[in-house]
Amino acid sequence: MSLWSRLRRTFRPEQHSREIEEELAYHLAMKEQDAAGARAARVRFGNRTKLREETRAQDVLMWLESLTRDVRYGLRQIGRNRGLSAVVILSLALGIGANSAIFSIVDAALLKPLPVKDPQTLRAIWWKNHGWPDPLCTMMNGDSEGDFNTAMRGSSVSVRAYHELAKEPGGFTAIVGAGDPGKVSVTSGRRPAERFSLQYVSANFFRELGVEPRLGRSFRDSEDRSGAAPVVVISDRFWRGYFGGRTDVLGQVLRVNNVPVEVIGVAPEHFFGVQVGEWVDLYAPLSAQVLLDPRDRLNADLGEKDTYWWVRLIGRLAPGMSEAQAVGMLSARFQHAVAPAGIRVDQKKVPKLFSLPGARGFAAFGGDDGRALWVLLLLVGLVLLIVCANVANLLLSRAVARQRESAVCLALGAARFRLLRQYLIESMLLAFAGGALGLLLSRVLADGVHSFIRANLGIGGFDLHTDWRILLFTMLVSVLTALLFGSAPALQLMRASINDVLKAGSRTVLSGRLRLPRMLVAIEVALGFVVLAGAGLLTRSLVNLEHVDIGFDRQNLIYVSIDPWAAGYQSGQVKQYVERLRAQVAELPGVRRVAIIQSRPFSGSMNMTTVNAPGLPFARDQEHSALLNMVSDGLFETMGIPLIAGTTFKPADLKPDSGAVIVDEQFAKHFFPGRNPIGQRFGESGPALDPKFRIVGVVKNNRYNSLRESARPTFYQPLSVGMNPGAQINLVLRTGLPESKIAPEIYRAAAQVDRAVPVTEIKTQNALIDHLLLMERLLSILSAAFGALALLLCAIGLAGLLAYTVARRTNEIGVRMALGASARQVIGFVVRQCFGLVVLGVVIGVPGAFLLGRALRNSLFGLTAADPVSLGLSLAALLVCAGLAAWLPSLRAARIDPMSALREE
């Protein structure tokens, strides 16, 4: 019967049933005619409907029945060989679990849409402009791309612009506004202050995103007006952590930055906000920024200023509306909305809006970090392939043992297809068992990696709970794995010739030279080589980065950051305070020198400006830009940056507008090539030359924010403390004691000067640099772990194969020994075979290692993709592991007693 008619019959059963009904009716009628009598006939015939159904179900049932039979048979086979099955399931659990763990992190960090309603209809709305949108914006918070002088893109607008746009969202059903999450201090009752992440959001945030609070309510429009009493919605995580999940949390009062706020709701479980990687603990209305942000008590109403752009926009596209149209409508309104009252702006200079996909919100995690995660997924995938090869070999040995059984089945008329299906079903059962166990394992692994990322990257964390995406991935990987490792025994089976198997006397008939198992082990070694080479490249890059010459002595250098502005100081008071604190700290035991610096090297923040040097045609580009830092007297001595020419700052230079600057060698060489830089003048940021700076000294180059990029031209201005309201102030300490000994003393000294001024951070230079290297460190640790796992698997694979070879060739070895072969020769025979396989595997693996190296090239530092040291080390590791793997089998071979070996024959 054709497949078509079978399908039609399965899905359109009425006609088929009618025919059967008629056929049975005929049968019954004939029977009734017979002398035996109608009654007897009906009794014997039984239930007509049931019979009809049974007849119809025959083809569907037959298929299902044979499937369940195969599954039961498969389970029996797995149960019969418990040891082997346990090893197989455990290795699969390890391989699949590691994959599913890394996938869950990749998924949460890079793929998964936001936990909101219809994330696909969300758009992030940005603006673009030629250059900085002067004079509309004086301060910006959020993401921005591009240069002051080129096409610029920014993520945020002013609060007023947000409200104007949200009032008439045009082609969007709604527009939601949100600032960037920031840290706040939270206290309640007698609890000491703790730091949590808070995000200011528009009143419609929860409502329009379709996020229903699990307790209480979300914001009312009236709560996002200036003057409204501040309220917060807390995250589920904060609710459980801070309040222990108490149900009477609503109406509780927290002090946020020392301002009382009322808790009105709890966000649903797994809702982390709209920025992947940041886990927001508290949500407050946009208008609360003015009340809660300590900076703003000084700067009055910064959060409401039209020139402070800090609110990101998310729009939900109305159904049937084209994106271009919706954004166009909004952009037109933005032109009116954005101008501060009383300022007339050239319409050409008003930024235009455009939209980006918003389903994943505002990614806080991307670029290089994202690539690093993909690399991990690739490496862990290779490890799984090794697991597959190993499992395939294990199953192959069992398949060989079962070859006779299969041959008998074939001889009795079983279809090869059925046997194949039987094998695949067994493989699937094993893979699903491994996958289920792996899923449990993956939770543990993912939590471990996740807490490393959280603790060290300083991010709020990802949502890693086991959802259908992770389940689906694990299942797909399990199926794929089963097809991979199941195909080897199946292949063996398909090739088996019934006659050979049945005729041969020996119990196991695998083609004499073990071609398939040897090939699998060679592939294992090749994959292991690739993983090891990757781990080597990443680890050596990390070591190279750690040993970059940064231009000064990074040991025993401590930065103390203070924020006198938070205590309500004015500019003049700040200067006095800092001088007093500096004097106090200098007196502490173990402190050798103290200075003040505006931007700490490797802290991630730095000023950049364009330089206008005489004799050099001006342009606003990278060529003319330089880094600018403000430093106090004694800074170069404290940091250990050597002076090369001229002098450091003298007291006269420290006056504002003295124009004295110190440049580094690179600056001198770049802007004043071939001239003595001392006494030269230059200006900044403008085509009109105003040479207000005068070079008084030249210092050695040092690096600022990146270990990867070479040092950039830098110049230093004398720091006038207090001239930059709100800016954090950093003391630099050169000490003779470790940070742990000094830190308590510093807190005590700061408290002595003024208890109200918070010490916001104490960090060593090494800690700042380590923070930059966290992703590299994570990559290095995990890739090394995968490398070790790969090595272990290769060793198991090799040892297993060799042991099997020795066992199979006991006779042959016995004959050789009887004919005079020494134990050394026998060992040599096994070891040669082992190293032959390793060499073969490495030869196959080399192109793979090159390819991986190329894929990794953005993560590499100070070496090429074909780094001979990494490749050499990987080879060495494999050879050592091969030596160990050959140890036991070769000893066993050497201990074979020729007499008993021959007698066995």
Next chain:
Amino acid sequence: MPKTDNLQGSLEILILKVLRRGPNNGYAIATSIEQASDDVLEVEEGSLYPALHRLTEKGLLEAEWKMSESGRRARFYKLTAKGRKRLETEEARWHSIHAAVAKVLRTV
């Protein structure tokens, strides 16, 4: 080699054998088998029709609706070429198994 999963009961051979004489309907097949075996074999309708459908499924039989002797519409089954061939091999096999079993019963 014929592709069959397992050996179905002997009912299938008997059906094939009866149909060798020419197309017939289910009821007639059942009575033929019963009569030929002197009522030793009793054909259960619950086995007969599923077996007929199974054989049709495998392409050993063809079925069509025709008028029976009694003047009612009945479904007639006919042996296909494949079915004929199958009957021969199955018959041969049956005989050899039968002989083997008989021999074992005699000698052991």
